Amino acid sequence: MTEDNLISRLARVQAAITLGTSDRTPVSLMMDYKFPCRHKGITQGEHFRNQTRGFHALLEVFDELGGWDIVFTDTMTTQIRNILEAPMVIKVPGKDIPEDDVIQWEETEVIQEEDYNKIIELGWKKFIADFYPRFRGWGNAEYRRRVEQRAGLEYTHIKAFNKQWEQKGIPILGSAGPFSPLMMLSCSRSMTNFMLDIHRIPDKVKAVMDAMVSDIIDVTIQSVKCSVIEPPMGIPAALIVLERGGCGYFPVKVFERFELPYLKQMVEAFVAEGITPILHFDHDWTLNLPYLKELPRGKCIAQFDSTTDIFKAKETLRDHICIMGDVSASLLSLGTPIEVEDYCKKLIDVTGEDGGFILGVGCSVPVDAKFENLRAMVNTAKTYRVH
Amino acid sequence: MSELSTALANLEEERVRILVQQRVNGGNEPLSIVNELRQGMDIVGERYKSKEYFLSELIISGEIFKEAMALVEPLLKAGKRGEPLGRMVLGTVKGDIHNIGKDIVATLLTAAGFEVYDLGVDVPPSKFIEKLMETNASILGMSGLLTPAFESMKETVKAVAEAGLRHGIKVIIGGGIVTEAVGRYVGADAFTDDAAEGVEICKKFVGALN
Numbered sequence: 001m002t003e004d005n006l007i008s009r010l011a012r013v014q015a016a017i018t019l020g021t022s023d024r025t026p027v028s029l030m031m032d033y034k035f036p037c038r039h040k041g042i043t044q045g046e047h048f049r050n051q052t053r054g055f056h057a058l059l060e061v062f063d064e065l066g067g068w069d070i071v072f073t074d075t076m077t078t079q080i081r082n083i084l085e086a087p088m089v090i091k092v093p094g095k096d097i098p099e100d101d102v103i104q105w106e107e108t109e110v111i112q113e114e115d116y117n118k119i120i121e122l123g124w125k126k127f128i129a130d131f132y133p134r135f136r137g138w139g140n141a142e143y144r145r146r147v148e149q150r151a152g153l154e155y156t157h158i159k160a161f162n163k164q165w166e167q168k169g170i171p172i173l174g175s176a177g178p179f180s181p182l183m184m185l186s187c188s189r190s191m192t193n194f195m196l197d198i199h200r201i202p203d204k205v206k207a208v209m210d211a212m213v214s215d216i217i218d219v220t221i222q223s224v225k226c227s228v229i230e231p232p233m234g235i236p237a238a239l240i241v242l243e244r245g246g247c248g249y250f251p252v253k254v255f256e257r258f259e260l261p262y263l264k265q266m267v268e269a270f271v272a273e274g275i276t277p278i279l280h281f282d283h284d285w286t287l288n289l290p291y292l293k294e295l296p297r298g299k300c301i302a303q304f305d306s307t308t309d310i311f312k313a314k315e316t317l318r319d320h321i322c323i324m325g326d327v328s329a330s331l332l333s334l335g336t337p338i339e340v341e342d343y344c345k346k347l348i349d350v351t352g353e354d355g356g357f358i359l360g361v362g363c364s365v366p367v368d369a370k371f372e373n374l375r376a377m378v379n380t381a382k383t384y385r386v387h
Numbered sequence: 388m389s390e391l392s393t394a395l396a397n398l399e400e401e402r403v404r405i406l407v408q409q410r411v412n413g414g415n416e417p418l419s420i421v422n423e424l425r426q427g428m429d430i431v432g433e434r435y436k437s438k439e440y441f442l443s444e445l446i447i448s449g450e451i452f453k454e455a456m457a458l459v460e461p462l463l464k465a466g467k468r469g470e471p472l473g474r475m476v477l478g479t480v481k482g483d484i485h486n487i488g489k490d491i492v493a494t495l496l497t498a499a500g501f502e503v504y505d506l507g508v509d510v511p512p513s514k515f516i517e518k519l520m521e522t523n524a525s526i527l528g529m530s531g532l533l534t535p536a537f538e539s540m541k542e543t544v545k546a547v548a549e550a551g552l553r554h555g556i557k558v559i560i561g562g563g564i565v566t567e568a569v570g571r572y573v574g575a576d577a578f579t580d581d582a583a584e585g586v587e588i589c590k591k592f593v594g595a596l597n
Contacts, residue, residue, distance in 0.1 A: 091484060102533060104484050191487050195443045196450060199398065251441045283563065307563070307580075330566045333534040366534040 009069045010171040010232055013358065017235075017276060017322045018298045021355035025348045026069040027381035028173075028324070028360050029374065030303075034102055034367040036061040044102055044367070045094020055161050062170075065371075065378050069358075071165055072173045072239070075227030077154040079147040083128050083219045084178040085241075086187035087111065087135060102367050110135065111188040113197065116208045124215040158227060162234075172234030175278065176223035178216050179241045180266070181209040182259045186244040194244075198254060205258065213262045217269045224275050237301075238270045239278040248284030248307060255288055264294060271299045278324075282363055283307050289316040298322075305362035306331075314351045323351055324358040327377055332361065332369040337376035344380040352385075388426065395427025396434070398444060400451050403427075407455045417462035418469055424455050428498045435583050442491075445583060449494035472500035473593035474524035478510035480531050480539035488562055489530040491582040499586050512539075512546035519552055526592055528585070529575075531562045540573040548574075557592040561585050 015022040033047045033054030040057040047054035062071070076084065089106040091097045097104065111131075119127045133143035165172050179187070185208065186194040197205050224236045244250070245259030267277045278301045279292075285308045292302060293316075302321045304310045306328035313323055326347070331340060344359060351357045359381045365374065391410070394402040403424075410420050431448040434440040475496060479489050486508050493505045504518050515527060527547065529540050540560050547553050559577040560570060570578035576592075579585045 097484075098482075101482050102535065104533075106484055107487055192446055192450065192490070195446050198443065199447050200400070247441060249441065250443045254443065328566075329534050329564050330537075330569055334537065334568055334572050368534050368538075 004067070004069075004169070006166070006169040006171055007232055009169070010234070013070045013171065013173075013235065016356055016358050017301060019319060019322060019356040024386045025352045025381050025384075026358045027378055028070045028072065028358055029065075029068050029365055029378070030072045030361055030363075031058060031061070031365040032074075033058060035365045035369050035374075038100075038367050039371060043094065043100040045092075045099040048092050048094060048103075051157060055157075055164075059164065059168075062168075065375055066382070067168075067170065068378055068381075070171050070173050070234070072175060072237075073158070073162060073165070074177060075158050075162075075174050075229070076176050076223055077147070077151040077158075079151050080176065080219060080223045082132050082147070083125055084176055084216060084223070086179050086184045087128070087131065088187055105187070107187070107190050109190045109193055111185070113189075113193075113201075116201075116204055119208050120211045122211075124212040125219060155226070162227070162229065166233050171232070172229055173237045173239075173276070173278065174224070174227045174229030174234050175237040175239045176220045176227075177239040177241055177280075178220045178266070180245060180259060181212045181216065181262050182245040183241050183243060184212065184216075185209070191244065191249075195249075198250075198258065202257075209258065209262060213265055217266055220266075220270065221273050221275065224270075224273075235276050236274060237276040237278055238266075239280050240266055241280050241282075242285075243280075243282035245288075246281065246283055246285035246308075247287035252287055255291070260291055260294070267295050267300060271296050276301065278303055279321075280363075281305065281308055286312055289313055292317055293320050295321065301358065303360060307362075310347070311350055314353070314357075318354070319356070322356045322358065324360040325351075326360070326362045328362045329366040329369075332373050332377075333366050335370075335373060337370075337372045340373045340376040341380050344377055345384055348381070348384055388430070389423050391420070391423040392427040392430065395424055395448060395451060395455070396430035398431075398447050398451065400447075400454070403451050403455050404458070407458050411458055411462065417459050420459050421456070421463070421469075424452055424459075425498065425500060428452055428495075432583055432586070442582070445495065446491060449491065449498060452498045453494060471502035473526060473589060474502045474504070474522055475526040475528050475589065476504045476506065476515060476518045476522060476524045477528040478506035478515060478530070479508040480529050480536050480543060481509055481511045482539050483531045483533050483536045484508040485530070485532040485562075488532065488582065489528075492528065492530070492561060492585050495582055495586045496589060499590065501589065512543040515543050516546060516550045516552065519547065519556065520550075525556060526589055527556055527558045528589075529558070529560050529573075531560070532564065534564065536562065537569055537572060540569075540575070544574040559585060559588055559592075 012022040012026040036057035037047050087110050091104045093101050133140045220238050229236050270277045280303050282305045297320050301324050304325040306326040310326045391406040493503045496503050558575045560575045561579050565578045577588045
C-alpha cells in the first residue's frame with residue numbers, strides 16, 4: 001500500500017475518476033459542519049454565527065476518524081450561491097428554528113408563474129439580480145452592498161480553510177454547486193406547481209430553461225476558477241445538484257426533454273474547462289442510468305444516495321463513469337459498525353470491481369450519524385482489498 | 388369506465404372540469420360524481436403500480452381531483468357526505484418542516500376516501516395525541532425527511548402508548564430515507580418511501596383490501 005500523502009491521495013482519486021484502479025478504494029465522506037458540530041457539542045446555530053468553529057470541528061473529527069482521501073469544499077460566495085442555487089426560504093438554526101436543529105429549506109412558491117416571462121427576457125443571472133433584492137426585502141443598492149461586502153470575507157475564509165487542508169496533505173474537490181435548471185425551478189416554484197407547469201405549459205418551461213442554462217454554466221466556471229484549486233492541491237469540480245429530474249419523480253420522456261439536454265451542456269462545458277462534474281443524484285435515477293453513457297467517458301463522478309440501485313449503476317456504467325456512494329443516512333445513524341462494514345465491503349467487492357469507484361456516503365453525513373459507524377466506513381476502505 | 392373517470396385517469400384537466408360542472412349543473416347525486424372521480428384515481432394508481440405513470444402523474448391527478456372536488460364540495464356539505472373509508476391523523480414530526488411527501492399522501496388518501504386530519508409540519512407528540520383523542524382516528528401517519536425525525540417519531544409512538552392509545556391504532560411512517568430498520572426503531576406498524584404504497588397500506592389497515 002502507498003503511504004498516504006497529498007500526492008498519493010490525489011492519485012488514488014484521479015485513478016478512480018479516470019476509471020482505473022489504485023492500491024485501494026478511495027474513500028470520501030462529504031462531511032460538512034453539521035455532524036462535527038453536534039459531535040463536538042457546538043450547536044448548529046453557533047456554526048451560523050461563527051463558521052470558523054464549525055470548520056475547526058470538522059478538522060478535529062477528520063483527524064479522530066483517521067482521515068479520508070479527499071474533502072469536498074464549497075467555494076461559493078453568497079453572491080454566487082444566489083445564482084447557482086434555487087431561491088428558497090431558508091430556516092436558520094438559532095434564528096428561525098431552535099438553536100440545535102439542522103438548517104432546513106421551506107418549499108414554497110418563491111418564483112411565480114409570471115416570472116417565467118422575465119427569465120426568458122432577462123436570462124437567469126439578470127433575473128436573479130432583479131429578484132433577490134425584492135425577495136430579501138432590500139433595495140437594489142442595499143442588496144449589492146451586502147453581498148459584495150460579504151464576498152471579501154467569504155473568499156478569505158475559503159482560502160484559509162483550503163490552506164489548512166493543504167497543510168494536512170489532504171486534496172480538495174473544490175467546488176461550486178450549481179442546480180440543474182429543472183432542479184432550480186422545481187425547488188423555487190415548489191414541486192407540485194412545477195409538475196403542473198410541465199403538464200400545462202411545457203413549451204414555456206422549456207424556453208425558461210433555455211434562457212437559464214448558459215448563465216448557470218458561466219457563473220459556475222467563474223466561481224470554480226476564483227477558488228484557485230489546482231493539482232496537486234486538489235481537483236477543480238462542480239457538484240451539479242440533481243434530484244427531481246429522475247424516475248423517482250418524472251417519466252423518462254420528461255427527463256429526456258427537460259433534464260438531459262441541460263445536463264449534457266453543463267457537463268461538456270465544465271469538462272472543457274478542466275472542471276470535474278460531480279453528478280449529485282439524490283433519489284431514484286435507476287431508469288435514467290443508460291442515458292449517462294452520453295456524457296464524456298472517464299471525466300465525471302456520479303454520486304448516488306442509496307435510492308438508485310448502485311449495483312445496477314455499476315452494471316450499466318462500467319467503464320464509463322466513476323461511481324461514488326452510497327452508505328445511507330439511515331445506516332449511518334441507526335446501523336451498527338458491523339452492518340456498515342459489511343455494506344462497505346459489498347460496495348468495494350461489486351461496485352469497486354475493476355476500479356472507477358469512490359466509497360462515499362449517500363448525499364451527506366447526517367447530523368446524528370454514529371461516530372463508530374463513520375470510523376467503520378473509513379477503516380474498511382483502508383484495510384479491505386488493499387494491494 | 389365513465390367518461391369522467393377516463394378523463395381523470397388520462398390527466399385531462401380541462402375535460403374533467405367541464406364534465407364535473409355539467410354533472411353538478413344537471414343535478415347529479417354528488418356522491419356518484421365523487422365515486423366517478425375515485426374510479427379515475429384508482430386507474431391512476433394502477434398505472435403508477437405498473438410504472439406507466441410516475442410520481443408527477445400521481446401528483447397532477449391529485450391536483451385535478453382537488454379542483455374537481457372544489458366544485459362538488461358545496462353539494463356534499465348540503466347533503467350526505469358518506470362514511471369515510473378510515474380516519475387518519477397525519478403530520479411531519481417535530482424538528483422537521485418538510486411538507487411535500489406528507490401533502491402528497493394527504494391528497495391521495497383523501498382521494499381514496501379517507502378522512503385526513505393534517506396537522507402540518509414540526510408537530511410535537513402532544514398535538515398528535517390530542518388529535519387522535521379528538522377524532523377517534525385509527526391510523527397515525529408520521530412523515531420526515533431528516534434523520535433526527537427518527538427520534539421524534541419514536542418519541543411520538545412512545546407518547547401514544549403512554550396515553551393508552553397504542554392499542555387499536557396503526558402507525559405508519561413515511562419519508563425519503565425511512566427503511567425497515569427505521570420502522571423497527573420507531574415502533575411503527577408499517578413504513579414506506581412511496582406515497583401510493585402508503586395508501587395501499589392504509590387501505591389494508593382499515594380492512595378495505597383482502
